[in-house]
Amino acid sequence: MLDTPLRDRLTSTPEGLRTWHQERSIFETTEMICELMDEQCVNRAELARRLGTTKSYITKLLDGSVNMTLRTISDVFVVLGYEFHPRCSRLKEPAAIGMRAAEFSGEWQPDKEAWQAFDRASGVQFIG
Secondary structure (H helix, E strand, O other): OOOOOHHHHHOOOHHHHHHHHHHHHHHHHHHHHHHHHHHHOOOHHHHHHHHOOOHHHHHHHHHOOOOOOHHHHHHHHHHOOOOOOOOOOOOOOHHHHOOOHHHOOOOOOOOHHHHHHHHHHHOOOOOO
């Protein structure tokens, strides 16, 4: 088990996979915000002023301890002079639809019915 990479161990269950991607999404979003803040020499106090909130709230947003809604993310980007456009891509991990790695071999091909069930359950409609 210790020879297995950490990411593989963490994403070996559907719950672990969701948690992995939640944390990745939080990290990527806050990194984009911090990069824009650095480029514009905007500190946390200034971002708080622009949003009409407190510096401590901004700190919590950026360290991931407060759940950022899409509205909040959009507001942050707008006050930094940017639009926010979320994007998505299909998961490559079989665990995303309840399969274990041992249940397939070679090139993994998604099961159309399983993906349709996953799409319905997630409430997200994918294009393509």
